[in-house]
Amino acid sequence: MDILSxxxxxxxxxxxLYLRRALAWADSGEPAxxxxxxxxxxxLGDPLQATLVRGILLFRQQALSAAKACFDDYLQxxxxxxxxxxxxxxxxxxxxxxxxxxxDYQHLIQLQPEQDPGIYVATAQLLASTRxxxxxxxxxxxxxxxxxxxxxxxxxxxxxxxLEKQRGDYAAALQxxxxxxxxxxATPEWHVEAAELLLASNxxxxxxxxxxxxxxxxQQLRATPARAKTGARTQQLLEQIDGxx
Amino acid sequence: MNITRLGALALTPLLVIACSDSSDRPSxxxxxxxxxxxxxxxxxxxxxxxxxxxxxxxxxxxxxGAEASAVCFGTDMSFLNEDSLTTASVTATGHSEALLEGLTxxxxxxxxxxxxxxxxxxHSFRTAPETGELPADGNIRIWIVGDSGVNSQDNQYxxxxxxxxxxxxxxxxxxxxxxADLFLMLGDNAYPEGTDAEHQVAVFETYxxxxxxxxxxxxxxxxxxxxxxxxxxxxxxxYASVLGxxxxxxxxxxxxxxxxxxxxxxxxxxxVASGTEQYYSFDYxxxxxxxxxxxxxxxxxxxxxAMLQWLQDDLAANSSDWTIVIFHHPPYTKGSHDSDKxxxxxxxxxFDMREQFTPVFDEYGVDVVYSGHSHIYERSFxxxxxxxxxxxxxxxxxxxxxxxxxxxxxxxxxEYSQITRNGTDDKAVYTVAGNGGKATDVADSFPHPAHFFSxxxxxxxxxxxxxxxxxxxxxxxxxxxxxxxTINR
Numbered sequence: 001m002d003i004l005s006x007x008x009x010x011x012x013x014x015x016x017l018y019l020r021r022a023l024a025w026a027d028s029g030e031p032a033x034x035x036x037x038x039x040x041x042x043x044l045g046d047p048l049q050a051t052l053v054r055g056i057l058l059f060r061q062q063a064l065s066a067a068k069a070c071f072d073d074y075l076q077x078x079x080x081x082x083x084x085x086x087x088x089x090x091x092x093x094x095x096x097x098x099x100x101x102x103x104d105y106q107h108l109i110q111l112q113p114e115q116d117p118g119i120y121v122a123t124a125q126l127l128a129s130t131r132x133x134x135x136x137x138x139x140x141x142x143x144x145x146x147x148x149x150x151x152x153x154x155x156x157x158x159x160x161x162x163l164e165k166q167r168g169d170y171a172a173a174l175q176x177x178x179x180x181x182x183x184x185x186a187t188p189e190w191h192v193e194a195a196e197l198l199l200a201s202n203x204x205x206x207x208x209x210x211x212x213x214x215x216x217x218x219q220q221l222r223a224t225p226a227r228a229k230t231g232a233r234t235q236q237l238l239e240q241i242d243g244x245x
Numbered sequence: 246m247n248i249t250r251l252g253a254l255a256l257t258p259l260l261v262i263a264c265s266d267s268s269d270r271p272s273x274x275x276x277x278x279x280x281x282x283x284x285x286x287x288x289x290x291x292x293x294x295x296x297x298x299x300x301x302x303x304x305x306x307x308x309x310g311a312e313a314s315a316v317c318f319g320t321d322m323s324f325l326n327e328d329s330l331t332t333a334s335v336t337a338t339g340h341s342e343a344l345l346e347g348l349t350x351x352x353x354x355x356x357x358x359x360x361x362x363x364x365x366x367x368h369s370f371r372t373a374p375e376t377g378e379l380p381a382d383g384n385i386r387i388w389i390v391g392d393s394g395v396n397s398q399d400n401q402y403x404x405x406x407x408x409x410x411x412x413x414x415x416x417x418x419x420x421x422x423x424x425a426d427l428f429l430m431l432g433d434n435a436y437p438e439g440t441d442a443e444h445q446v447a448v449f450e451t452y453x454x455x456x457x458x459x460x461x462x463x464x465x466x467x468x469x470x471x472x473x474x475x476x477x478x479x480x481x482x483x484y485a486s487v488l489g490x491x492x493x494x495x496x497x498x499x500x501x502x503x504x505x506x507x508x509x510x511x512x513x514x515x516x517v518a519s520g521t522e523q524y525y526s527f528d529y530x531x532x533x534x535x536x537x538x539x540x541x542x543x544x545x546x547x548x549x550x551a552m553l554q555w556l557q558d559d560l561a562a563n564s565s566d567w568t569i570v571i572f573h574h575p576p577y578t579k580g581s582h583d584s585d586k587x588x589x590x591x592x593x594x595x596f597d598m599r600e601q602f603t604p605v606f607d608e609y610g611v612d613v614v615y616s617g618h619s620h621i622y623e624r625s626f627x628x629x630x631x632x633x634x635x636x637x638x639x640x641x642x643x644x645x646x647x648x649x650x651x652x653x654x655x656x657x658x659x660e661y662s663q664i665t666r667n668g669t670d671d672k673a674v675y676t677v678a679g680n681g682g683k684a685t686d687v688a689d690s691f692p693h694p695a696h697f698f699s700x701x702x703x704x705x706x707x708x709x710x711x712x713x714x715x716x717x718x719x720x721x722x723x724x725x726x727x728x729x730x731t732i733n734r
Contacts, residue, residue, distance in 0.1 A: 002400070003437060027467075027591040060590045090545060116541070117520055117555075118548030150520035151511060154558040155551040181517045183562035221564055223669040224610040 001028065015044040019053045026057055048077055052084055059087060064095055082112050086119075093122065102126040113146075117155035120146045124159055128166075136163050152179040170200045188214035188221070188230050195237055204241045211238050277327045279317035281360025286313065288449035289358065292342070292507045294460030295514035295527065296350040296373040300507050301333075302342040303358055313359035316343045322355035322364045330360050338441070338504040350375045351530075370458050371426070374530035376515055377565065379712060385532050386423055387569070387708040388413060388455075391431030391617025393681030394468060396451050397443035398436040405682035405703055406451050408722040413705050415724030425707075427529055428452070428459045431617035431678060432466025432540065432573035434502075439469035441501040461506075465523060465540040466573040466617060467591070469502040508536075517559040524552050526559050532710045533565035537572035537602070539594040539616075553601060560609035566734060567710045570614045575677040576603055577635070577695050580621030583688035585634045592618075600632045603673075610670035612663065612715060612732055615706065617679035621687065622719050623699045624728055626652040627661040629672040631695060638694045645672055654697055655730025660714075663734040674730060676717065678706050698728040 004021040011017060018041035025034035034057055042050035055070030071088040075081065089104035105123040109115055124139035131138070143160045147153070157176055164173035174197045177190070184190050191214035198207035214234045218227055287305025306312050315332045317325035333341035348354065351374040355364035374380045390409060395402040417424070435443035449456065508522040515528025516535070523538040535556065542548040560568070574592065576599035578584045587593045595618075606614060607629040627645040631638050644652035645665050653659040655674065665672050675695070684701045692699040704721035719728040 003398075027588070029586075029588045029591070086545075090547075116523065116545070116548040116551065118542065118545060118551035121551050122547035151518055153518050153520035153555065155520065155554050158554055158558075181512060181558070181562070183512070183517050184558050187561050189561045222610060223664065224608065225669055225671050226561065226608040226610075228669060229608075 001025070013044055015041045015046075015049055018044065019050060022053050022057065026060060031057065031061065048073060052081070055084070056087065059091060064091055067091060068095075080111055082108055085111070089122075093126070098126055098130050102130060109142075113149070117146070117150075117153060120156060121159045124163070128163055136167055139163055152176075152181070154180060154184065165197075165200075170197050173197050174201070188217040188227065188234070191217070192230055192233055192237070195234075199237065199241070204244065208238065208241050211241070276324070278362030279325045279327045279330055279357065279360045280362060281313075281315065281317065281330075281357070283357050283361040283365075284308075284310070284313035284359035286358055288445060288456075289453070290449065290456040291370055291458070291460050293509055293514050293527070294370060294373065295529075296375050297348045298344065298346045298513065299348065299354075299370060299372070299460070300342050300344050301356060301358065302340055302507060303333075304338075304340045312341065314341065315360045316345075316356050316358050317360045317362070318345055318354050318356035318364075320352060320354055322366060322369065325355065325357055325360075325362055325364060327362075336504070340505070342507055348372045351378075351380050367454050367457055370460070373426070373514075373528070376528040376530070378530050380426065380530060382423065383711055384423065385427070385530050385710040386425045387427045387429060387532070387710070388425035388459075389429045389431065389571075389615055389678055389706040389708065390681035391573075391615070391677075392433040392466065392620055392679040392683070393430065393451070394433050394435040394439070394443065394447040394466075395682030397445075397447035402683035405722075406447065409681050409703050409705050410452060410455075412722035412724045413707070413720050416707070416720045416726065419724065425455070425459050427532075427534070428455055428461050429534070429536075429569075429571055429615065430461065430463040431571055431615060431681070432464050433468040433617060433679070434463060434466065436468050439466075439501055441505065444501055444505055460529075462527070462534060462536060462571075463502070463506060463508075464536045464571050464573055465502055465538050467540050469500065469540065517555065517562055519555050519559075524555070526563075528565060531566040531712075533563045533568045535559060535568070535570045535611075537570060537598075539572040539574040539598050543572075543574070543594040543597055549597060549601070553605065556602065556605055557609070560605065560611070563609070566712070567613075567715050568609075568611045569708070570606060570611050570673075572598060572614075572616055574598055574618050575616035575623075575675070575679070576614075577625060577631070577675055577693050578616075578619040578621070578623055578677045579635070579688040579691040579693040579696075579699070580619030580623060580677060580679065580701070581685045581687070582619040583690070584693065585636075585690070586688075603632060604630075606673050607671050610663075611673045612670075613708070613717060614673050614675045616675070616677055617681070619677050619679045620683050620685040621677060621699065621701050622680050622684075622704060622728070623677040623693060623696045624717075624719065624730065625675040625693075625695045626697050627655060627665070627672045627674055627730075627732070628695055629665075635690065635693050635695070640694070644695070652697065655732070660731040660733055663732055674717070674732070676706060676719075678704075678719070681705055697730075700727055702727070 001024050008017045018037045022034040022037035038050050038054050051070045051074045055067045058067035071084050074084050085108045089101050092101035124143050127135045127139040143156050147156050161173045161176045191210040195207040195210040211234050218231050285307040286303035289303045292300040317329045319325045331343045333343040335341050353371045355369045357364045393406040395405045435447035509525045512518040516526030519525050526535040542552045574594040584595045628643050631643045640652045647653040647659045655661050680703045684703045702721050708717045714731050714733045716731045718726050
């Protein structure tokens with residue numbers, strides 16, 4: 001704050017400095033001073049330049065309708081500003097405007113494919129929820145497109161597995177499970193997941209084999225709460241299989 | 246298969262002739278040393294240093310000449326074989342990076358940037374032991390600094406990082422001199438905006454010798470976010486100027502931190518592939534380290550959930566003796582930031598990391614967690630299950646207790662056991678070490694009740710991970726050890 005204030009003292013007409021200080025004020029828990037700087041910055045030059053920061057401040061205060069108007073104005077001039085698009089996509093998703101959120105996320109991915117895996121997951125979820133059948137297919141295609149680029153990372157492939165399970169394609173889910181990182185495939189948790197999918201496919205023989213592997217692995221590993229849960233689930237599924245046969 | 250047999254038969258007479266008369270034996274060509282000229286780069290650092298690989302990364306030439314385009318390396322510093330000559334690739338921001346692969350675990354290598362036939366002693370590194378193993382000296386030493394970027398900012402704290410570094414080096418001199426195997430930076434590595442130029446001063450000119458010999462593993466801080474200061478944006482592109490929608494020119498776009506570092510995305514050095522440099526993990530012998538992104542990914546619910554999913558998979562697949570997690574925003578602090586206050590959203594990650602990530606640490610056996618952000622040293626008891634405000638901390642149920650029923654200190658006869666009284670590995674020690682260059686102030690309700698030790702003093706942390714114990718020490722700028730604890734396994 002001191003640095004920015006000194007810079008402003010030396011350059012009192014620099015619009016950008018006021019906008020930077022506005023965000024710094026907001027970061028310091030001083031929203032009123034932040035707004036003051038934004039409003040002053042708007043008078044120093046093109047008022048639109050203050051709109052993005054104003055939108056960010058409003059978004060932070062959960063004034064979502066007003067924030068959206070700011071992002072709309074800014075994106076009208078700069079339709080490819082990924083920061084503004086990212087904010088608006090999230091805002092639209094939060095407010096339930098799924099169609100518009102999907103359009104912004106898709107635009108964001110088109111402009112900058114190197115997005116966080118979460119952006120792909122969010123987009124896939126929107127695709128699947130807005131158009132149940134073809135949407136799921138499109139969601140899987142989007143996830144696979146990114147998997148082709150970065151590998152079958154769990155953030156993406158697990159979302160795909162979830163979509164395959166939702167549409168009842170357990171074989172496809174199992175196939176996807178088998179593409180996860182080798183380190184994941186070596187865990188008891190993975191064997192239990194495989195067993196669950198095999199059980200859903202009525203293959204209790206293979207499911208049992210996976211569960212026995214998981215059980216043996218768990219005996220060798222340090223006790224953690226997560227492994228205890230996996231052990232309990234393993235036991236439960238084995239009893240389910242043995243009870244059914 | 247037939248061709249192979251014929252080849253073997255055809256070679257046989259040659260071998261007989263060669264063995265019958267040593268004067269006719271084909272001589273092995275004499276080894277030839279590299280013939281390039283050593284260059285002293287403006288910045289030189291090691292990335293992804295593992296058991297069989299390393300990336301040597303550099304930029305510039307201090308002497309003003311041409312930049313180096315290759316390295317030579319080997320285990321004999323006085324003779325670097327020309328066969329080792331490795332050409333570097335050049336990134337969009339002018340960094341050269343030479344990937345050395347096929348290295349031998351737990352072995353010292355020397356290298357010459359520029360490809361000379363001999364190396365300086367300081368241009369050396371030791372590869373990690375095989376995953377799950379200890380190095381020959383039986384100990385993995387880790388040096389950790391947080392919020393150390395003060396040297397690039399013109400204020401009263403400038404020079405603080407030098408004092409912390411020298412305090413650590415002084416402590417090393419007096420305690421056997423074992424150098425660090427790993428160098429972890431907890432974010433806010435270059436103030437105030439984390440530009441490329443600020444990284445030059447605060448990182449590369451502050452720790453040049455360490456960076457030339459030790460693998461650097463960072464995490465993202467809120468001051469790595471550039472001019473927009475858009476601390477709430479989950480998007481690295483938000484580093485771009487707030488004016489005009491035009492991105493900043495290289496090397497400051499999209500984000501210097503990501504431009505400078507080459508971090509694992511595909512599990513190159515162990516750990517589950519994350520697909521992003523913003524968060525990652527790696528193995529170093531018997532230690533598994535996870536670097537989370539509490540600044541960018543944590544700020545968007547979708548990105549945060551994706552990181553959480555990856556973390557669960559990564560930790561489930563981890564069977565290392567010791568697990569260390571680093572990220573910038575501390576779940577428990579009463580220093581210059583207060584973990585009970587979101588501070589207009591700037592500190593929302595404190596809440597999100599505490600509420601959503603610490604339960605995963607408990608579930609999957611994380612041992613120690615290091616953060617910065619708050620300019621103070623604070624160290625917790627051995628705790629689990631604490632996801633609320635400080636007033637909700639219940640030492641009787643959430644801390645490991647000593648014989649007197651009080652939270653155990655971790656020292657002397659109160660050292661922690663990795664497997665707790667619950668019969669499982671369900672607790673961790675949380676340390677705030679955002680005092681790698683400055684110690685500023687404390688919150689009104691200082692100290693945090695989950696903390697055993699708090700000190701408003703600059704310094705750094707040294708972790709020693711051995712076969713049966715992990716000991717962490719806080720070393721101040723005078724080289725004095727002010728705090729320590731041990732976890733036994």
